[in-house]
Amino acid sequence: MNTGSDEPGEVIVAADKVRADRQESGQTGRERGGGLGSRAPEFIKARRLLHLSWQVGVFVVGLAVVGAGIVMLPLPGPGWVVIFGGMAIWATEFVWAQLVLRWTKRKVTEVAQRALDPKVRRRNITLTVVGLAIVAVLVGIYVWKFGLVMPWKIKNQ
DSSP states (O other), X not given: OOOOOSXXXXXXXXXXXXXXXXXXXXOOHXXXXXXSSOOOOHHHHTSHHHHHHHHHHHHHHHHHHHHHHHHHTTSSSOXXXXXXXXXXXXXXXXXXXXXXXXXXXXXXXXXXXXXXXHHXXXXXXXXXXXXXXXXXXXXXXXXXXXXXXXXXXXXXX
């Protein structure tokens, strides 16, 4: 997945080219589902009070899901997945959440691409091997000094 370039002009040229292609085909951002803003049905957006109620409902549901995700961070459960699910709920209605999700997707893609770089993989494997060797030496020293006796006494209870 191409997330852009370090060259400042390339991204703008590519965005202008995509925008021009869409204008030629007559397809707008809202029609294809990629534009920013509310994705509420048209009959809801047509009535101000109903749209405001819709936004409050989406915010409350998203807040509940994000809150559940935050609770799941220290407890068993898929905390981060639930938090991003709540952000996706918010992104159906709020531009700020859409922008946060776009930024997050871009950063996750960049990190995933960097992690697949052979130099980075070799470095990570080397650090893991060194860390495991250190742990093995510490366990060996403990076993040599104290034997296989655990530091607590279960038999006396």
